Amino acid sequence: MPELSHDFEHAAVKALGNQQLRTNFRRVMTGLMNKRAAQFPDPDELQALRSRGKSIKDRALAKLPDLLVQLEQNLIANGIQVHWAESVDEGNRIILDILRKANAKSLIKGKSMVSEEMHFNHFLEENNIRALESDLGEYIIQLAGEGPSHIVMPAIHKNKGEIGKLFQEKIDGQGYTDDPDELTAAARRVLRQMFANADAGFSGVNFAAADTGSLVLMSNEGNGRMSTHLPSMHIALMGIEKVIERLEDVGPLISLACRSATGQPITTYVNVISGPRKAGEKDGPKEVHLVILDNGRTRIYDDPQLREGLRCIRCAACMNHCPVYTRIGGHAYQYTYPGPIGEILNPQMQGIEKAGDVLHASSLCGRCAEVCPVKIPLVDLIVRLRRESIRPSADAVKGGGSRKSGMENVIWFGWKTMYANPLFYRWGTWWLRKIGNLMPAGLPLLKQWTSVRSKPQFASRSIYDLARERGIRDE
Amino acid sequence: MPMSKNPLPGRPDTVYYFPTCLVDLFYPEAGMAGIELLKRAGTTVVMPGQQSCCGQPARNCGYYEEARSVARAQLAAFPKNWPIVVPSGSCAGMMKTHYPELFKGMPELPQVQAFCDRVFELTWFLVHVMDIKLVDKGEPVRVTWHGSCHSMREMGVVEEPKDLLRSLSNVTLVEADYEKECCGFGGTFSVRLPEISAAMVTDKVNNIVATGATQVVSGDMGCMMNISGAMKKAKAPVKGRHIAEFLLERIGRGDA
Ligand code: SF4
Numbered sequence: 001m002p003e004l005s006h007d008f009e010h011a012a013v014k015a016l017g018n019q020q021l022r023t024n025f026r027r028v029m030t031g032l033m034n035k036r037a038a039q040f041p042d043p044d045e046l047q048a049l050r051s052r053g054k055s056i057k058d059r060a061l062a063k064l065p066d067l068l069v070q071l072e073q074n075l076i077a078n079g080i081q082v083h084w085a086e087s088v089d090e091g092n093r094i095i096l097d098i099l100r101k102a103n104a105k106s107l108i109k110g111k112s113m114v115s116e117e118m119h120f121n122h123f124l125e126e127n128n129i130r131a132l133e134s135d136l137g138e139y140i141i142q143l144a145g146e147g148p149s150h151i152v153m154p155a156i157h158k159n160k161g162e163i164g165k166l167f168q169e170k171i172d173g174q175g176y177t178d179d180p181d182e183l184t185a186a187a188r189r190v191l192r193q194m195f196a197n198a199d200a201g202f203s204g205v206n207f208a209a210a211d212t213g214s215l216v217l218m219s220n221e222g223n224g225r226m227s228t229h230l231p232s233m234h235i236a237l238m239g240i241e242k243v244i245e246r247l248e249d250v251g252p253l254i255s256l257a258c259r260s261a262t263g264q265p266i267t268t269y270v271n272v273i274s275g276p277r278k279a280g281e282k283d284g285p286k287e288v289h290l291v292i293l294d295n296g297r298t299r300i301y302d303d304p305q306l307r308e309g310l311r312c313i314r315c316a317a318c319m320n321h322c323p324v325y326t327r328i329g330g331h332a333y334q335y336t337y338p339g340p341i342g343e344i345l346n347p348q349m350q351g352i353e354k355a356g357d358v359l360h361a362s363s364l365c366g367r368c369a370e371v372c373p374v375k376i377p378l379v380d381l382i383v384r385l386r387r388e389s390i391r392p393s394a395d396a397v398k399g400g401g402s403r404k405s406g407m408e409n410v411i412w413f414g415w416k417t418m419y420a421n422p423l424f425y426r427w428g429t430w431w432l433r434k435i436g437n438l439m440p441a442g443l444p445l446l447k448q449w450t451s452v453r454s455k456p457q458f459a460s461r462s463i464y465d466l467a468r469e470r471g472i473r474d475e
Numbered sequence: 476m477p478m479s480k481n482p483l484p485g486r487p488d489t490v491y492y493f494p495t496c497l498v499d500l501f502y503p504e505a506g507m508a509g510i511e512l513l514k515r516a517g518t519t520v521v522m523p524g525q526q527s528c529c530g531q532p533a534r535n536c537g538y539y540e541e542a543r544s545v546a547r548a549q550l551a552a553f554p555k556n557w558p559i560v561v562p563s564g565s566c567a568g569m570m571k572t573h574y575p576e577l578f579k580g581m582p583e584l585p586q587v588q589a590f591c592d593r594v595f596e597l598t599w600f601l602v603h604v605m606d607i608k609l610v611d612k613g614e615p616v617r618v619t620w621h622g623s624c625h626s627m628r629e630m631g632v633v634e635e636p637k638d639l640l641r642s643l644s645n646v647t648l649v650e651a652d653y654e655k656e657c658c659g660f661g662g663t664f665s666v667r668l669p670e671i672s673a674a675m676v677t678d679k680v681n682n683i684v685a686t687g688a689t690q691v692v693s694g695d696m697g698c699m700m701n702i703s704g705a706m707k708k709a710k711a712p713v714k715g716r717h718i719a720e721f722l723l724e725r726i727g728r729g730d731a
Pocket of ligand 1: 311312313314315316317318319341368371372373374375376378
């Protein structure tokens with residue numbers, strides 16, 4: 001067997017032992033599931049909306065290269081400067097260059113999972129530029145020096161007491177409180193200052209409409225608008241799959257994303273950014289940049305089945321409903337994206353040799369695929385990637401085949417030999433019935449099984465024998 | 476009148492039965508109960524001795540070639556054009572929804588598709604095809620239900636088994652919290668990530684016990700092996716049953 005990285009399992013076991021964390025996640029995820037369910041009382045309407053969401057994203061993906069060209073042209077026509085980054089390093093360098101050219105020393109950030117993918121804050125820090133997260137959840141984890149544990153609610157693993165302590169420790173002059181309003185007010189005081197003084201603003205993008213060259217951003221806090229609007233420069237960052245064909249496609253996608261994510265009909269703010277400040281206008285950034293990142297997405301795109309994962313609109317419903325995520329939280333997944341969508345994206349972006357262990361973090365229960373608003377067959381994709389990890393098809397996935405295991409090959413060969421051949425099956429099961437119950441519970445596999453379960457008992461008779469005796473036809 | 480969901484021209488005279496390897500090895504009486512229910516509902520049951528396993532364990536781990544070899548043996552074991560009834564939504568789901576993917580691009584695909592179309596989950600078949608009517612002869616009992624993930628999400632079997640339970644006059648069906656959440660079995664998942672699986676089944680058992688039911692009924696012995704095993708180890712006062720066995724006991728084993 002190859003030396004598997006046990007990072008995921010270790011982290012998961014550690015998380016399982018943290019009762020506070022488990023209670024937090026269970027409570028919040030249950031609330032989110034209920035809120036989502038309340039948003040979709042009519043199952044037919046839900047299915048119709050999901051089909052619509054899927055078809056909008058499929059249409060965009062089918063024309064992706066053309067739409068990206070069209071988007072670029074229209075953005076440029078609107079006065080937005082466009083930059084292409086193939087890798088995380090390139091993306092970071094491009095943004096650093098933009099900031100340096102403008103002599104910017106500080107950056108106020110709206111929420112962006114792609115920037116997490118790039119370890120962007122860390123990179124800027126190394127280059128002496130201060131990036132401050134302005135989304136409350138992101139601000140909290142930035143203070144704590146942690147990554148997000150959820151893609152919509154990044155600090156969901158922290159309760160108010162922990163946040164109170166953190167603020168007391170990290171914010172000058174802040175005493176301890178666990179009152180959510182006071183905590184929010186404390187964060188707001190720090191952030192307002194920064195909004196007023198930051199040299200540049202930064203944000204992610206939820207949808208980019210190719211036909212009008214507009215960037216659409218959803219947010220529940222005013223921070224998104226302030227980060228993109230107040231500083232004299234705005235830099236936006238997105239993955240290539242964020243482009244959609246038409247601005248009018250945004251409506252159904254926003255409705256699906258918000259209802260699936262937090263059970264809201266719509267987010268408090270929806271910003272449509274169509275260019276920098278025009279002559280005669282009193283506000284808005286003077287410069288707007290969009291950085292479009294690949295980071296392995298083209299490779300995902302090239303495989304017709306794996307491409308389905310690029311429909312994702314990052315609503316987090318799949319993790320909210322995942323029985324594994326609910327119990328271990330997001331940090332155990334090690335890389336940027338937690339939960340089922342992370343099980344798909346992390347191994348493909350990081351390579352299976354590095355991030356492939358997370359492919360087994362699923363009982364394949366199918367809840368994720370059932371709720372995904374754009375009908376991504378998450379379970380089928382997980383199984384496909386498990387396959388790529390042991391028997392790669394061509395060059396579909398980075399690190400394909402890196403989890404090949406001679407031992408497992410032997411086990412499955414034995415399994416196949418027994419089950420593909422009726423005679424061997426009879427013979428093999430006869431033996432299992434004879435000696436199976438004598439196996440000590442300490443044997444590998446049985447040991448794991450019996451940690452919380454009794455040993456299953458092999459029946460003394462086969463159903464085929466019983467049926468024959470009771471006159472059931474065998475033909 | 477609601478539209479009949481029966482895709483067949485009527486009630487078939489003969490059906491095939493695929494008891495599954497798990498039932499064969501551990502729970503043959505649960506499998507026999509399914510046969511008995513089908514007979515009572517008015518059809519002849521044929522159980523080919525050449526069958527073994529649907530192939531799901533290998534497929535789920537990505538070992539498609541091995542899964543395909545085993546699938547081929549099943550394709551060969553059910554040659555006649557009779558419906559194939561399976562007392563497990565998970566194995567039925569494997570055969571009905573994943574065989575086409577295993578044989579994608581292969582010449583036998585049309586034949587495989589025809590096979591898939593014949594696969595039915597037992598309770599769905601009893602309700603929609605056989606239109607079974609049950610008369611409860613048992614003592615009052617309080618039970619709860621565990622829906623298997625693949626039964627619900629691959630086979631679309633959600634209400635049928637619960638409707639059967641509700642049709643029994645002396646049976647009170649109580650819903651457990653998180654009824655539709657996975658029990659943590661997931662085949663190899665339970666031994667690959669045993670701690671997470673254990674956390675899931677422990678929660679499942681607690682939710683079942685909290686209903687005050689004395690029995691938990693399910694349509695899948697995979698889940699049941701997991702849940703019952705955990706209940707037994709925790710000495711929980713609840714017994715796990717396959718729905719076929721439970722129903723048969725309620726209507727009386729001996730009666731025609
Ligand atoms: S995979 Fe689907 S459910 Fe999960 S975040 Fe993406 S869109 Fe939402």
